[in-house]
Amino acid sequence: MTILRSRYPDLLKLVDPPLIVGGICRLCDYLTFPRDPYGCENCGSTSEELDSYEFSPTGSIQAVVTVHRHHNPQPEVPFNVAVINLSEGPLIKGIIEGNNPKVGSLVKGIIVTSKPDSEGISWADLRFRLV
DSSP states (O other): EEEEEEETTTTTSOOOOOOOOEEEEEOOOOSSSSSOBBBBOOOOOOOGGEEEEEEEEEEEEEEEEEEEEOOOSSOOOEEEEEEEETTTTTEEEEEESSSOOOOOOOEEEEEEEEOOTTSSEEEEEEEEEEE
């Protein structure tokens, strides 16, 4: 039996569609990803004033680069990494699936899973697909 686990459970909820977990300041409504453990970078309030916020995994590509060499066997090279402006505001980096991603292209988040390891655990990660 395979058990599915999020590789980053504090940052990603495995629901359909997936949700990216960040933070929101109760005082100024500033949205951030990831949630800052020290407080709000916008108004300076303490971490006690920050709540969790669930972002929709949709947005647009602001910058993109193709990686041809890296230290891990996964993902297989070449692959594309982009800076994505989430629809609700924050910028995040993510791996883009699909051919020829361009600045301005719309993307949506998808869950990809690894093959089960020796303990039957399959790890889930967030990737982005061109819309």
